[in-house]
Amino acid sequence: MPQLWTISPARRRAPWVVLVIGFGGLLVCILGAAVRTVGAFDEERNDQNRTLKSYLERQDALDRIRAQIYLSGTYVRDLLLSPDASGAAAQNSRLTTLENDTSAALKSYARALDSAEVEPFQALQNEIDEYWRVLGSTGQWTAEQRNKLRDSFFYDELVPRRTAMLQIADRIGLVNERGLTRAEYRFAEASDRLRRTLLLTFGFTLLGGLGLALATTFYTLHLERKLEQGLEENAHARADLQELSAKLVRAQENERRTLARELHDEVGQSLSAILMETENAECAENFGEMREHLSAVKSLAEKTVNEVRDLALLLRPSMLDDFGLVPALNWHAREMSKRTGLNVMVSADEEADDLPDEHKTCIYRAVQEAVNNSARHAQARTVEVSVSRDAASVRFQVRDDGVGFDSRFVRGLGLLGMEERVRRLGGDLRLESQLGRGTLIAAELPLSEMTPNSNGVNGDVHPHPVG
Amino acid sequence: MSIRILLADDHAIVRDGLRALLEKQPDMTVAGEASDGREAVQIAEENAPDVVVMDIAMPSMNGIEATRRIVATRPATAVVILSMHQDESYVLRSLKAGARGYLLKDSLRSDVVEAIRSVAQGRSFLTRKVSRLLQEDYIRQMERRGVEDSYDLLTDREREVLQLVAEGRTNKEVASVLNIGLTTVETHRTHILQKLGLHSVPELILYAVRKGIIA
Numbered sequence: 001m002p003q004l005w006t007i008s009p010a011r012r013r014a015p016w017v018v019l020v021i022g023f024g025g026l027l028v029c030i031l032g033a034a035v036r037t038v039g040a041f042d043e044e045r046n047d048q049n050r051t052l053k054s055y056l057e058r059q060d061a062l063d064r065i066r067a068q069i070y071l072s073g074t075y076v077r078d079l080l081l082s083p084d085a086s087g088a089a090a091q092n093s094r095l096t097t098l099e100n101d102t103s104a105a106l107k108s109y110a111r112a113l114d115s116a117e118v119e120p121f122q123a124l125q126n127e128i129d130e131y132w133r134v135l136g137s138t139g140q141w142t143a144e145q146r147n148k149l150r151d152s153f154f155y156d157e158l159v160p161r162r163t164a165m166l167q168i169a170d171r172i173g174l175v176n177e178r179g180l181t182r183a184e185y186r187f188a189e190a191s192d193r194l195r196r197t198l199l200l201t202f203g204f205t206l207l208g209g210l211g212l213a214l215a216t217t218f219y220t221l222h223l224e225r226k227l228e229q230g231l232e233e234n235a236h237a238r239a240d241l242q243e244l245s246a247k248l249v250r251a252q253e254n255e256r257r258t259l260a261r262e263l264h265d266e267v268g269q270s271l272s273a274i275l276m277e278t279e280n281a282e283c284a285e286n287f288g289e290m291r292e293h294l295s296a297v298k299s300l301a302e303k304t305v306n307e308v309r310d311l312a313l314l315l316r317p318s319m320l321d322d323f324g325l326v327p328a329l330n331w332h333a334r335e336m337s338k339r340t341g342l343n344v345m346v347s348a349d350e351e352a353d354d355l356p357d358e359h360k361t362c363i364y365r366a367v368q369e370a371v372n373n374s375a376r377h378a379q380a381r382t383v384e385v386s387v388s389r390d391a392a393s394v395r396f397q398v399r400d401d402g403v404g405f406d407s408r409f410v411r412g413l414g415l416l417g418m419e420e421r422v423r424r425l426g427g428d429l430r431l432e433s434q435l436g437r438g439t440l441i442a443a444e445l446p447l448s449e450m451t452p453n454s455n456g457v458n459g460d461v462h463p464h465p466v467g
Numbered sequence: 468m469s470i471r472i473l474l475a476d477d478h479a480i481v482r483d484g485l486r487a488l489l490e491k492q493p494d495m496t497v498a499g500e501a502s503d504g505r506e507a508v509q510i511a512e513e514n515a516p517d518v519v520v521m522d523i524a525m526p527s528m529n530g531i532e533a534t535r536r537i538v539a540t541r542p543a544t545a546v547v548i549l550s551m552h553q554d555e556s557y558v559l560r561s562l563k564a565g566a567r568g569y570l571l572k573d574s575l576r577s578d579v580v581e582a583i584r585s586v587a588q589g590r591s592f593l594t595r596k597v598s599r600l601l602q603e604d605y606i607r608q609m610e611r612r613g614v615e616d617s618y619d620l621l622t623d624r625e626r627e628v629l630q631l632v633a634e635g636r637t638n639k640e641v642a643s644v645l646n647i648g649l650t651t652v653e654t655h656r657t658h659i660l661q662k663l664g665l666h667s668v669p670e671l672i673l674y675a676v677r678k679g680i681i682a
């Protein structure tokens with residue numbers, strides 16, 4: 001079927017490019033979002049772990065410092081209460097160990113100091129240093145000194161200092177806790193950000209996916225519609241073709257019927273009459289009667305000859321084969337003029353006689369049909385037929401001054417047949433007609449690598465026969 | 468001295484009919500029969516007939532081509548076409564090929580005999596039906612196109628020359644009949660052809676027939 005399905009290659013490719021880019025982009029988006037999300041989660045969890053660990057460590061160090069401070073009080077008390085020097089020395093060494101422990105704890109705490117902690121931590125350090133210095137001074141005390149200064153030292157120096165230190169430690173603990181809270185805020189913020197990014201990515205992906213899905217759906221629907229349309233057109237075309245072939249078969253049958261009737265009614269009857277008249281002549285009584293019958297036979301035979309000749313010419317004019325296209329067209333023009341009063345004027349190149357049989361027949365039939373139409377339907381007064389020929393092609397046109405018709409709607413069988421004949425020879429039939437403006441039918445037939453008059457039919461009769 | 472006739476037709480029944488008719492004429496002899504154009508050319512070569520009665524539609528070589536060949540090799544032989552074609556394209560082409568007479572197969576028997584005698588004497592003969600058809604066509608065309616009749620343009624002398632030429636007479640014959648010089652006849656002929664827009668003697672004959680100037 002001609003031109004039902006032709007979509008240009010570029011147009012066919014474009015939707016697929018869009019789809020591939022779309023789906024590819026979507027997949028990349030999803031993949032990127034997943035990788036980013038996993039990475040962000042990992043990072044946050046690590047951060048959280050680190051923060052929590054450091055908080056716990058520092059809290060632990062702080063607790064140790066507190067405990068050691070309490071313990072130091074006890075040791076000092078024991079030292080002050082110890083009656084002999086050896087006991088005091090033992091307590092002293094315990095105190096020294098404790099002091100080292102405390103400074104280790106302090107150092108471990110100092111490893112990750114928050115800016116808010118620097119000041120209280122410094123105070124604590126100073127306080128602890130001072131504390132140990134004060135406690136250290138007790139080591140050199142004698143037994144009486146210890147006895148004498150014990151209480152005042154304990155209550156005036158040790159307890160207040162201890163209390164101060166513990167307070168500072170509490171403050172640091174508080175700062176540490178506050179740091180944790182701040183970290184938690186930060187985590188919350190980070191996860192918020194992550195959430196937002198995720199939502200954004202998901203939203204974008206969703207929208208893109210939706211868009212793509214819509215586009216794909218519409219495209220599929222469009223294709224489906226097109227397919228249906230194509231199928232429908234196909235069906236139409238097939239139906240048209242069937243109708244046309246049915247019409248052609250009918251037309252052929254009608255032609256045969258006409259021919260058969262003509263043969264039977266005219267020729268057959270005439271021959272029967274001749275037979276009868278001959279018999280009559282055979283049985284004639286006298287010479288005069290016989291002559292009468294023979295005269296009847298003669299006129300009947302003349303009539304029959306005419307009938308057969310007309311019939312034969314109607315089927316295919318012998319000039320077409322004997323002399324070529326132009327004499328045949330001229331004959332047809334004269335016949336039409338004689339029969340219908342239509343003024344048919346033929347102007348043709350002499351070269352147009354020398355055409356391949358198929359082209360000759362095609363042009364003759366097309367012109368015949370067109371002129372017949374002009375006479376029968378167009379109420380034309382004049383028809384101009386022209387045929388011209390060059391090396392590459394032969395053109396013909398038939399123009400009448402009749403009533404014309406609307407070529408969009410009217411397509412008779414004759415016109416279809418004409419179109420078919422012309423198309424089969426690679427030509428194109430042009431039809432211009434408007435109501436009241438006459439009709440023009442024109443066509444150009446290509447002459448591809450023509451062998452001039454190679455067909456035997458014309459060769460016999462042509463002025464330059466072979467051999 | 469009788470007219471020697473060659474019959475060329477691919478139908479034996481037609482030849483037989485013609486032979487029966489012509490043998491009855493005291494001044495005619497059937498000198499041979501041919502069933503196609505090629506054979507006709509060959510027999511004409513051998514038998515040198517005065518007149519050939521020739522059908523157009525024949526196998527192997529058609530009558531028009533056979534006429535052209537016979538006239539080319541034996542100008543003295545006159546060809547009468549006897550065909551069922553009555554269209555002017557056949558008549559014109561036959562005359563162009565050199566035929567002197569044109570008969571239809573349903574022509575009267577007397578026509579056939581008369582035609583043979585005419586062409587044997589060097590004149591042309593067209594059967595009445597063909598002349599009538601050609602005249603009718605011509606008149607119809609003239610009326611329809613409203614063309615001015617170019618015959619009016621001819622002088623009386625030119626009309627005389629036209630008729631004689633159309634009857635198939637040679638320039639010399641025309642000159643002697645009209646009692647004028649040979650070159651004058653030729654000048655008249657040229658003028659006639661020019662005025663009537665014709666190109667050859669066969670066209671001139673057709674024109675004369677159409678106008679009813681000759682049979």
